Amino acid sequence: MSFVVNTRKNVLPHRSLLAMCVCAALPVSSAFAAPQSEDTVLVEASADNAQAEESQDYSVKTTTTGTKLLLVPRDIPQSVSVISQQRMQDQELNTIGEVLDNTTGVSASRIDSHRTNFFARGFFISNFAYEDMPTFLDNRWNFGDTAGDTAIFEKIEVVRGAAGLMSGTGNPSAYVNMVRKHADSKEFKGSVSATYGSWDKQRYVMDLQAPLTESGDVRGRVIAGYQDNDSWLERNHYRKKFVYGVVDADITDSTTLSLGYDYQENEEDSPTWGGFPSLFSDGSRxxxxxxxxxxxxxxxxxxxxxxxxxxxxxxxxxxxxxxVNAMHAETNFDGKLMYIDGYPDKTTGLYDASQFQGAWGGWNRGERKQDSVDAFVRGGYDLLGRQHEVMFGGSYSRQRNNYDNSYPVNDNYGLMDVGSIYDYNGNLADPRWSEWALYQRDVIRQKAVYAATRLSLADPLHLILGARYTEWSAKYNLERKPDEIRNTKFDDVTPYAGLIYDINDTWSAYTSYTSIFQPSGQRDANSEFLDPTTGKSYEAGIKGDWDNTRLTASLSVFRTEQDKVAVSTGQAIPGSGGQTAYKSVDGTVSKGVEFELNGALTDNWQLTFGASRYIADDENGDAVNPAQPRTTAKLFTRYQLPMLPELAVGGGVRWQNKTWNLIDNGPNGVSRVSQNGYAVVDLFTRYQVTKDFAVQANLNNVFDKEYYDYLDTYGVYGAPRNFSVTANYSF
Incomplete structure (x- = not known):
């Protein structure tokens, strides 16, 4: 008996019919010419040509995300999106944040020029992993996780909903896993690219790999890059540089070892901390x-x-x-920032200093160190005359976080006068700063054991059962009180169950269940961690698969029930310097539906289209996170012209419905601010000048739509129309 990975190899004539149906349903693509016949392609295409075509697909063959079993997407009983390297290249998605912004069911909350939080199904995404090594995120601090450059990643996997089997802890929003590129080539090869774009953007990337021994059993790869640009914000400038190196060695015919290192450095001048005031003192916008x-x-x-x-x-x-996977990670930030708080007079633009309105400063330094190890075994076994698969393992991680703080010192409790907001241009004197003091220190440990099995109950029916036991502990000080130490520990068993029924060679139906266990990073009025969020998550749907997974589709409905959800009290923690206190709320329910079509409609036409609709309310029927869009739709497509195969054209659109927020302490009491629904349209083209040299152009926000990326007591605009041109040479 051998362990065989299930793949879908059906090549159906319905694929061409499906392409025509999509053409009719999507007016933006109606100008695309019909492809040559499927039969002709299959007869004339060689194996090498087929492999080259599939390397340019938006879909991927297999993934381990969700269960750690190597499965095709159709056999995973959850909503999964995998963003391929080719799609990242076509859309010019250069950061993890840009990938998430274009992922089905995910919405962005850009709270200032350098920090972005992401949400799915109404909840904050706190689970980011690097080849399934999770990192615990606290959204109050900016370690720049979503700013990581995608040049070093082969693909990015997003499991929507709860993913307790993979991460142990986490919100029932999404699990984001970054899969690195490796040294796969036994011959010297590489590429270099240069980009120029709006706001004097310059970006350069080099990717080289080569055998390090004559046999090619030991291989190396180096990726390095540099980016420098202004932005649509006045006086704002950004620089980054990164380098990644990996050595992959076939130690024996059955043993492979990979050793790697990556480093990224970011610098931003005149970054915002928050944004512009959303209301005047009379309550008007x-x-x-x-x-x-x-x-x-x-x-x-x-x-x-x-x-x-x-x-x-x-x-x-x-x-x-x-x-066996192991990782040591260190991340640091140093931010000297200022935010303007309050509501200016509509006529004069002045703030009321007697109400402590004006400019406040904060100088924060942070350090995060993480050590993680994960080991598991997987394989196949025979039972009752059928073949099944199993996976079991354990993990340990320790994360140490340290945050220091300094603040302006003057006769008015650190409040600075900015004058009229109409005349403000950033020319504000650098204040005198306090001595550095420890703000927060914590050590978070996670220990876990887990197992899952995929049982073949019948030829068309499979059952996945799994569970993870997690012990989570934290040692921390009360904020701004380094000598007041607290210890907390929680443990939980997270079950996982999924049933998949193959309706026919193309379609499957599935249902799944998992519980939720999320220790909160938020604190109560006593500066102590809240109890973990707990609950249940249900999902059911159908999935389709064509042409050996070159094209996939999924439609799902979900329901998540939560207790002890962290909700802002609107009040500050005493002695914390303004940090918000949170409380636990029971009875939160999120329910909705999601759809995604992804991959090759024809050999010349790649498309990804996803839509999501959900409702999230608490026990009182009040909306949870209403600033996040309840309905979103995202499309991106690439078409290679049959009459001119060197030319590819395409584009996309991102649409969301109306969002709103309630400001409890507005100028007139409770104020409601809203952002109408909007669509952002992008265009793309690439011309293959020679076999090795290509030029690509991207035009984003074609119609220069003005919209808010964040709207509360302050607002943050989304990016206006912008372009980039990239030249790429491969050898």
Whole structure:
């Protein structure tokens, strides 16, 4: 008996019919010419040509995300989106944040020029992993996780909903896993690219790989890049540089070892901390220009991150294998920032200093160190005359976080006068700062054991059962009180169950269940961690698969029930310097539906289209996170012209419905601010000048739509129309 990965190899004539149906349903694509016949392509295309076509697909063949079992997407009983390297290249998605912004069911909340939080199904996404090594995120601090450059990743996997089997803890929003590129080539090859774009953007990337031994059993790869640009915000400038190196060695015929390192450094001048005031003192809405920057000239935000990792794979007989992954990561930030708080007078633009309105400063430094190890075994076994698969393992991680703080010192409790907001240009004196003091220190440990099995109950019916036991502990001080130490520990068993029924060679139906366990990073009025969020998550749907997974589709409905959800009290923690206190709320329910079509409609036409609709309310029927859009739709497509195969054209659109927020302490009591629904349209083209040289152009926000990326007591605009042109040479 051998362990065989299930793949879908059906090539159906319905694929062409499906392409025509999509043409009719999507007017934006109606100008695309019909492809040549499917039969002709299959007869004339060689194996090498087919492999080249599939390497340019938006879909991927298999993934381990969700269960750690190697499965095709159709066999995973959850909503999964995998963003391929080709799609990232076509859309010019250069950061993890840009990928998430274009992922089905995910919405962005850009709280200032350098920080973006992401949400799915109404909840904050706190689970980010690097080849399934999770990192615990606290959204109050900016370690720049979503600013990581995608040049070093082969693909990014997003499991929507709860993913307790993979991460142990986490919100029932999404699990984001970054899969790194490796040294796969036994011959020297590489590529270099140069980009120029709006706001004097310059970007350069080099990717080289080569054998390090004559046999090619040891291979190396180096990826390095540099980017420098202004932005649509006045006085705002950004720089980053990154380098990634990996060595992959076939130690024996059955043993592979990978050792790697990556480093990224970011620098931003005059970054905003928050944004412009959303309301005047009379309660009316403001209307500032998109380029208006509330930062002081002396403000900056710098950060760096480094990761050292090792992956060992040992293959045994009958398809069994063991994987051991280890990672040490260090991330630092240093931000000297200023935000303007309050509501200016509509006529004069002045703030009321007697109400402590004006400019406040904060100088924060943070350090995060993480050590993680994960080991598991997977393979196949026979039981009752049928073949099944199993996976079991354990993990340990320790994350140490340290945050220091300094604040302006003057005769008015640190409040600075900015004068009229109409005349403000960042020319504000750098204040005297207090001595550095420890703000927060914590050590978070997670220990876990887990297992899952995929049972073949009948030829068309499979059952996945799994569970994870997690012990989570934290040692921390009360904020601004380094000598007051607290210890907390929680443990939980997270079950996982999924049933998949193959309706026919194309379609499957599934249902799944998992519980939720999320220790909160939020604190109550006593500056102590809230109890973990707990609950249940249900999902059901159908999935389709065509042409050996080159095209996939999914439609799902979901329901998540939660208790002890962290909700803002609107009040500050005493002695914390303004940090918000939270409370636990029971009875939160999120329910909705999602759809995604992704991959090759024809050999010339790639498309991804996703739509999501959900409702999230608490026990009182009040909306949870109403600033996040309840309905979204995202489309991107690429078409290679049959009459001119060197030319590819395409584009996309992102649409969301109306969002709103309630400001409890507005100028007239409770104020409601809203953002109408809007669509952002992008265009793309690439011309293959020679076999090795290509030029690509991207035009984003074609119609220069003006919209808010964040709207509360302050507002943050989304990016106006912008372009980039990239030249790429491969060898």
């Amino acid at each position: 403001t209307d500032f220009r998109r380029g208006f920057n509330t930062a002081a000239d002396w403000a900056y935000s710098n950060g760096d991150s480094s990761k050292v990792f090792a992956n060992l794979t040992q293959r045994f007989g009958d398809g069994w294998e063991m994987k």
